[in-house]
Amino acid sequence: MRAGQHGGPNDTHWKAHMNAPADLPTHVFEPPAAEVPEIVCDIAVIGSGFAGLGMGMRLKQSGVDDFLIFERAHAVGGTWRDNHYPGCACDVQSHLYSFSFAPNPGWSRMFSGQAEIRQYLEHCASRFGLRGHLRFGHALEHAQWDAAAAVWRLRMANGRRVRARVLVSGMGGLSTPAIPDIPGLDRFAGTVFHSQQWRHDYALEGRRVAVIGTGASAIQFVPRIAPQVAHLDLYQRTPPWIMPKPDRRISPVERALFRYVPVTQRLVRTGLYWMLESRVLGFVIHPKLMKAVEQVARRHLRRQVRDPALRQTLTPDYTIGCKRVLISNDYYPALTRDNVDVVTTGIDHVEADGVVLRDGTRRPADAIILGTGFRATDPIPRGVIVGRDGHDLTDAWRDGAEAYLGTTVAGFPNLFLIVGPNTGLGHSSMVLMIESQVNYVLDALRQMRAGQVQAVDVQPPVQARFNHGIQRKLGRTIWSAGGCASWYVDAANGKNTTLWPGFTWQFRQATRAFRMADYEQWPVRAPVPDVPHAGVPAGAAETARA
Template identity: 80%
Template sequence: MNAPVDLPAGLGTEVTCDIAIIGSGFAGLGMAIRLKQSGEEDFLIFEQAGAVGGTWRDNHYPGCACDVQSHLYSFSFAPNPDWSRMFSTQPEIRAYLEHCTDRFGLRPHLRLGLALQQATWDAPAGCWRLRMADGRRVRARVLVSGMGGLSRPSIPNIPGLDSFAGAMFHSQQWRHDYPLAGKRVAVIGTGASAIQFVPQIAPLVDQLDLYQRTPPWIMPKPDRPVSAAERWLFRHLPFTQALARTGIYWMLESRVLGFVLHPKLMKAVERIARRHLRRQVPDPMLRATLTPDYTIGCKRVLISNDYYPALTRPNVEVVTTGIDHVEADAIVMRDGTRRPADCIILGTGFHATDPLPRGVIVGRDGEDLLDAWRDGAQAYLGTTVAGFPNLFLIVGPNTGLGHSSMVFMIESQVNYVLDALRHMRQARLQAVDVRPPVQAAFNHNIQQKLGHAIWSAGGCASWYIDPRNGKNTTLWPGFTWQFRRATQSFQPADYERWPARQPAGLPQPEDADAIRV
C-alpha cells in the first residue's frame, strides 16, 4: 500500500527537494495536498513510522475516538459523506487519512521509515540540511514541520517506576498483545485518553485502581450513529453536509464567549457537568471524589457517557491518596498502603509545551530551537520563528484549541504557507525570516489576552501552561475565524528577505553525488 523508501542509503549522497515536510498526520498531509493542488510537485513527506496517520496512527488504545464532530474534524476540501458516527473512532479517522493520501496522489512523495534526527539551516547555501536517523541526508529550500504538539508521551517521574516487574505502557503505546482479563490493573492519570479506555477495560480486569490527582470536568457526549438516510443525503446532495459542518462550526465557536471573553459564563456550563455527574454517580462519597474544585474550562473539558458508570463498578476504585513510590509488584501510597498490580497503564498525556527534543532543529548562527524558546515556545502566527528562515510550523505555539477542530487551524496555517511560497516565487526570494519585533509584538498581545482567559483565571494547573514560566504557550485565545483572518495573507513587511541566487530557488548542487528526485 505504501510507497517504498527509495532514498540512497550511502552516507555520502544527498537528496534535494524544494520543500521537505516532516510528519504525515493531518498537518503534513494537509500541507502536501494543498501543494499538489497548487501545482507544486517538488516536495517530499518524511515519516518516521511505516504508515501515514500521525496521532491517529500512534494512538490506538481501546475506545480511542475524537472529541470533535466528524464533519468538522476533517479537511474542508475532502468531506467524507460516510462517517458512521457523529464522533468518529480512531480506526475510521486513520482510514480517512489513508484515503486522502491515495485520493490526492501523495504516495510517490512519501518517504516512510525515516525519522528526522536534525535539520540545520545552511546560511551560505540558503537551504535546510536534514540528517535522518539512519544517516541519510536531504537538502531542501523550505522545511515544513507537521510533527504536532501531542506526539511525545509524558512519563511521570515516580520513584521506582522503572523497577516495576509487570507490564507497563503508555496509552499511546498500547500493548494489544497483553491480556488484561483477570489482571490487577493500575491506571495512572484521568485525562482525555483515560476516560476513553477505562470504560473499555474495566469489565475485563479483576481489579482496576484509577490513580487520580485532579478530577476532570466531564460533559455528556452528544454522540450517535449517522443514519443511512443522512449518509445518502451527504453523498448525493453535498451541500447538506456543508450545512451540517457550518452549523457545528458556529456552535463550537460560541464556546469562546465563556473561555476567553466572559469566563463567568462557564458557571452555567458547570451546572450541566454537575448534573451529568449526579445522574451517573449515585454514591455521594464517590461523587465528591470526582467533583473538581476549579472552574470548568480551566483544564481540557472532556466528554463521555460511559466513564462515570465505569467508576461505579465494584471492581473499580478511584485512589486519591497520592503515590509515594512503585515496587516490583505494587504501588505504594503516601500513607503506606500497598496496592498490588500486575499491569500499569500510563494515561499521563504528552509534552505539549516542549514537543521537540533538543538538537532536532538548528537555525541561524547554530541556535537550537529550544534555546530560542528558553522563555517559552513562541512563533509569529504560530507558524514562523525568528532566526529560523524558511521554517514553517504547522500546529505551532498558541495554535491549539480548547473548543473546536484543529483541522480548521491546520488549514489556516497551510493557506498562509502557500501564500508565503507564492510571494517567494514571484519576488524571486531565496529565504524569508520573520522579524524579531514582529514576533515579539504578536506574542505579547497573545499573552495579554490569555491572562484574562479561563485557562489562567480558572484556578487550576493544566498542561496548557508551561511549568517553567507560567505562560500558556499552547492555546489560541480567541475565535478560530480570527486566526483564519490573521493568516489569510503573507505580509512581506513582517519578514527579512533574501533574494534568490538563481531562478530555480535552490543553489546548484555543490557535490557531484547530489541527487534531485
C-alpha cells in the same frame, strides 16, 4: 500526586521505549546508506498526520510537486496511527474534524473512532496523489540551516541526508508521551505501557491493573477495560469536568444525502462550526458564562454517580474550561463498578509488585497503564532544529515556545510550523487551524516565487509584539483564571504556550495573507525552478524512489 507531573524518567530503558509506538516495528528505518547521494527537494515536510498531509494536499492542489513528506513510521496518520488504545475516538464531531476541501460523506458516527479517522487520512493521501511524495522510515534527527547556501540540511535517523529550501514541520505537540517521574517505576516487575503504546498482545483479563491519570485518553479506555480486569485502581490527582457525549450513528439515509447532495453536509458542518465557536464567549470573553456549562456537567455527574462520597471525589474544584473539557457517557458508570477504586492519595513510589502510597498503603498491581498525556509544551528535543548562527530552537524557546502567528520563528529562515505555539484550541477542531496555517505557508511560497526571494525570516520585533498581545489576551481567559494547573501552561514559566485566545475565524483572518514586510528577505541566488523535480537526489534520480 507525582503521577501527574510531566517530564521523562532518567532510566535509558524508558527513553528508548518511548521513541516508537508499541504497535510499530522497533526497526522501521532503512539501513544507513553512506553511499547514497543527498536527496534534494524544494520543500521538506516532516510528519504525515493532519498537519503534514494537509500541507501536501494543498501543495498538490496549488500545482506544486517539488516536495517530499518524511515520516518516521511505516504509515500515515500521525496521532491517529500512534494512538490505538481501546475506545480511542475524537472528541470533535466528524464533519468538522476533517478537511473542508476533502469532506467524507461516509462518516459512520457523529464522533469517529481512531480506525475510521486513520482510514480517512489514508484515503486523503491516495486521493490527492501523495503516495509518490511520502518517504516512510525517515525520522528527523537533525535539521541545520545552511546560511551560505540558504537551504536546510536534514539528517535522518536512517543515515539519509536531505537538502531543502523550505522546511515545514507537521510534527505537532501531542506526539511525545509524558512519562511521570515516579520512583521505582522502572523496577516494576509487571507490565508498564503508556496509552499511546497500547499492548494489544497483553491480556488484561483477570489482572490487577493500576491506571495513572484521568485525562482524555483514560476516560476512553477505562470503561473498555474495567469489565475485563480483576481489579482496577484509578490514580486520580485532579478530576476532570465531563459533559455528556452527544454521539450517535449516522444513518445510511443521511450518508446517502451527504454523498449525492453535498450541500447538506456543508450545512451540517457550518452549523457545528458556529455552535463550537460560541464556546469562545465563555472561554475567552466572559468566563462567568461557564457557570451555566458547569451546571450541566454537575447534573451529568449526579445522574451517573449515586454514591455521594464517590461523587464528591469526582467533583473538580476549579472552574470548568480551565482544563480541557471532556465528554463521555460511560466513564462515570465504569467508576461505580465493584472492581474499580478511585485512589486520590498521592503515589510515593512503585515496587516490583505494586504501588505504595504516601500514607504507606500498598496496592498490588500486575500492570500499570500510564494515561498521563503528552509533552505539549516542549515537543522538539534539543539538537533537532538549528537555525541561524547555530542557534538551537530549544534555546530560542528557553522562556517558553513562541512563534509569529504560531508559524514562523525569528532566527529560523524558511521554517514553517504547522500546529506551532499558541495554535491549539480548547473549543473546536484543530483542523481549522491547520488549514489556516497551510494557506499562510502557501501564500508565503507564492510571494517568494513571485518576488524572487530565496529565504524569509520573521523580524524579532514583529514576533515579540505578536506574542506580547497573545499573552495579554490569555491572562484574561478561563485557562489562566480558572484555578487549575493544566498542560496548557508551561510549568517552567507559567506561560500558556499552547492555546489560541480567540475565535478560529480571527486566526483565519490573521493568516489570510503573508506580509512580506514582517520578514527579513534574501534574494534568490539561482532561478527558482518552474518545473518541479520532486525529491530527486543529487546525481541519482532513482534514489528518490528508494
